[in-house]
Amino acid sequence: xxxxxxxxxxxxxxxxxxxxxxxxxxxxxxxxxxxxxxxxxxxxxxxxxxxxxxxxxxxxxxxxxxxxxxxxxxxxxxxxxxxxxxxxxxxxxxxxxxxxxxxxxxxxxxxxxxxxxxxxx
Amino acid sequence: xxxxxxxxxxxxxxxxxxxxxxxxxxxxxxxxxxxxxxxxxxxxxxxxxxxxxxxxxxxxxxxxxxxxxxxxxxxxxxxxxxxxxxxxxxxxxxxxxxxxxxxxxxx
Numbered sequence: 001x002x003x004x005x006x007x008x009x010x011x012x013x014x015x016x017x018x019x020x021x022x023x024x025x026x027x028x029x030x031x032x033x034x035x036x037x038x039x040x041x042x043x044x045x046x047x048x049x050x051x052x053x054x055x056x057x058x059x060x061x062x063x064x065x066x067x068x069x070x071x072x073x074x075x076x077x078x079x080x081x082x083x084x085x086x087x088x089x090x091x092x093x094x095x096x097x098x099x100x101x102x103x104x105x106x107x108x109x110x111x112x113x114x115x116x117x118x119x120x121x
Numbered sequence: 122x123x124x125x126x127x128x129x130x131x132x133x134x135x136x137x138x139x140x141x142x143x144x145x146x147x148x149x150x151x152x153x154x155x156x157x158x159x160x161x162x163x164x165x166x167x168x169x170x171x172x173x174x175x176x177x178x179x180x181x182x183x184x185x186x187x188x189x190x191x192x193x194x195x196x197x198x199x200x201x202x203x204x205x206x207x208x209x210x211x212x213x214x215x216x217x218x219x220x221x222x223x224x225x226x227x228x
């Protein structure tokens with residue numbers, strides 16, 4: 001069974017950092033691109049980052065809202081994707097989800113339950 | 122960036138009604154569109170991919186159509202468990218962008 005589990009969220013002051021993790025199981029993690037999304041309280045969904053599989057160069061895309069502050073990485077040997085979030089702002093408060101992607105057929109077909117990051121003084 | 126304009130933003134319909142939700146892209150995205158359902162407190166669930174392909178396990182009352190700039194999600198006969206917010210997502214071009222969502226309420 002495919003599972004994705006996010007962790008690492010919490011309460012942090014503006015300007016500080018958090019590192020989120022997404023642990024996958026039940027599939028060949030290294031074959032998939034991994035993406036991060038977020039949802040601010042009461043708001044819609046926002047895509048924030050995608051890291052491609054090593055097969056496709058491991059290159060990374062970012063939304064403009066996080067580029068230069070957030071950094072995605074992956075550890076295929078442990079089936080984990082990370083999102084390093086620096087210089088956090090109050091508007092980064094959201095539930096952060098990860099999802100997997102492989103072509104169109106397996107694009108964002110499984111999601112984790114999310115991890116909440118709250119940025120507040 | 123490609124803007125995805127989703128309509129309506131909210132609606133109320135009765136059990137058995139046919140429901141149609143539209144997403145318009147600000148430029149052509151071929152068929153690179155996914156529809157999600159999100160129930161309160163839950164992660165998004167993929168319903169439709171490649172604009173018209175039904176996700177395995179999703180009831181056949183859900184269908185998607187369209188290509189280019191105009192896309193439609195149809196629920197042929199609304200059921201109580203369909204009360205949720207629905208989102209479209211384009212993945213033709215980075216940054217990936219969502220529609221604003223459609224909240225479907227059961228009368």
